[in-house]
Amino acid sequence: MRFEPVAPVRAYERVVEQIEQAVVSGALKPGERLPSERELMTQFGVGRSTVREALRVLQAAEMIRSRPGDPRGPEVLAASPAALHRSMHRLARADHVGLAELLQFRMILDGSAHLLAAELRTEADLTGLDAALESMREGVSRGYAEFSRADVAFHEVIARISRNPLLVVSEEVVRGVVLELIEDKLEHASNRTSLMRTWLAHHAEVLDAIRSADGAGAAHLAKQALYDNYAEYVPAGQRPLLTPLLRP
Amino acid sequence: MRFEPVAPVRAYERVVEQIEQAVVSGALKPGERLPSERELMTQFGVGRSTVREALRVLQAAEMIRSRPGDPRGPEVLAASPAALHRSMHRLARADHVGLAELLQFRMILDGSAHLLAAELRTEADLTGLDAALESMREGVSRGYAEFSRADVAFHEVIARISRNPLLVVSEEVVRGVVLELIEDKLEHASNRTSLMRTWLAHHAEVLDAIRSADGAGAAHLAKQALYDNYAEYVPAGQRPLLTPLLRP
DNA sequence: GTCGGTACACTGGTCAGACCAGTAGCCTGC
């Protein structure tokens, strides 16, 4: 018989638990309101500071939002990737996760999204992708910011076609963190125009593969494009972590 | 000229900002201590409740830990994937993520982890995997709980070999949520022993592929195993979402 | 001398009560 270490359970933790439970179980839906702090305080039988600490925790997790003066009380929010983004960003800044790992993860996610997109795409999806590619083409002459926006839009369409919210959100978060990590280096890139052209060509190729329902091809092209664009920012010693993903 | 909407900045948010800044900038290293709440209160010039709400937020983000009675004050923690784990878990449990999506995501993650493991494994890793497989073999006769634990351990070794914390954490979370969703159905499975045998055979095959550095083979086996084991719980109409991932 | 126990000063956790600025909705006076 072995005993487990025990940790004292704080009052505010129990409050968090109960409210969280109500939210994940669906008893409280997004948009609905929690009772006011003073009301919660009597319902839970604790002081207001305890209630407030619990609400702070839930607020930090993006589960609720409260606004002073609103007589309807704190609002329950829909699940959002903001908290995920924050924690991943923190991890990335703490050196536990380097650019190599992020890029590796992104190659996996992006590759899979493209594979699924190629297999599941409808005609309407293809039209959407054509439009997105066209915006990118226009973006080349309109400057980097515009092009970048169109690029993001293209990736979002791909992600949407793959029809997996987890994939979409994870990819979004990882893409954001990667860009934050190297944005200063991208700022100073000299040959932006030629870079955009290459990028555009990559996307056109990918689109062709998706059109012909060639999942493996689309996935490989997507991963290769990421590698070509970003590998230079990864320390040379870590690049072997990425190459296994490129084998056909 | 357009103006941006402004949001009032709460006092506790500024406190969070300052402490967070000190941690990410490295001015406060893991293991070091923050001043006591009463001391922080005079340093920041705010009330104790404000300090406490700030500390709660930082604690929820796994950046600090405080213990009553410790005269050294709150401890600064090393960045850990725990916060990432929590936020991803919340997202995965959101109602618009069904078993099909979870399984799809898990096939992607598991497949990639196996691929990387096959390419990056060292001799020591192989010994570890052999040991894990052996535990599973013993687990068959020791009952389902024991077997299940050994199975989890095997997957953890695989994930570790792939050397990507993001992959490890994501897989862990998704595996957990999948099990939560179907554990009641697994409880009542009639032919557990034969199920365990099949599972074991699957793992042995995977290990062979990893040993011979056959990344694609290992990935395919892993995905196939997941499909074989769990697809029956996915509504038949959604199974086509999974099959594209199985093509060689 | 070493070892055990104890007292003390301090920690975080919690509560009560107060005040403020802000909001929403009613309600009055035109």
Added chain:
DNA sequence: GCAGGCTACTGGTCTGACCAGTGTACCGAC
């Protein structure tokens, strides 16, 4: 009918208090 203010609330903050728990320094027994 409508613009104005009034009111009853909201959350944000502060003060001050008490408690249970902890670490340490001190001190006495051996």
